[in-house]
Amino acid sequence: MLMNRMESRLIDSPPRRLVQRFEVARLSSLGGRTPGARVAELGCGPGYGTKLILDVFGAATVDAVDLDPAMIAKAAGRLARYQGRVNLAEGSATDLAAAFAAFDGGQDGHYDAVFDFAVIHHIPRWRNALAEVARVLQPGGRFFFTEVTAAALARPSYQKLFDHPTEDRFTAGEFLAELAGHGLDVGDMWRTYIGGDYLLGAATRLTTRGETDA
């Protein structure tokens, strides 16, 4: 689901960039950096997270998708100097093979890491997005996520300011249980903030034997 005008402005602002640097510091301390990794990013928005995946996590390449062509255009401007390392696609995180077909991405086990900076709570069929994350990650690969829970979305302030899907939103526990159901093992590598409103973590894609390769 697309952001409304207020959220579109906020997401490309200095306060959001400050918060995102905090998120990246927490995520890398939980899940480690990803030097040389082939990465997929869900819902890249204006591309500041993409830049941090390259500069801070040390990824080699990022295939990034967003539903909103205006956000893809902003990201393209921000990321121009990373030419050759970033592929941007308009499409849905629920079908990465279709979104990334033009540059031969989105296949099973194609990525070392997948990033979700505050995107999956925007997706009506959020479980399908998590199934896609599990499908495109290679065994041992990492899923880094920052999410907004049902508790936050139910607050009058959130409802007044932003547009989100209203049905079937998730608690932190429901999100973590869904990860486990897709073979994404988060262990104790997750934290909640502000009374459970925000969830942040790093899960590892298990092998078919139910173990990591490490």
Ligand SMILES: C[S@@+](CC[C@H](N)C(=O)[O-])C[C@H]1O[C@@H](n2cnc3c(N)ncnc32)[C@H](O)[C@@H]1O
């Ligand atoms: C809250 S913004 C986060 C943007 C960016 N990741 C950040 O943290 O600054 C959510 C983004 O998800 C995108 N989005 C919503 N539904 C999507 C979907 N099904 N597939 C891909 N992107 C989606 C929106 O267009 C928006 O850019």
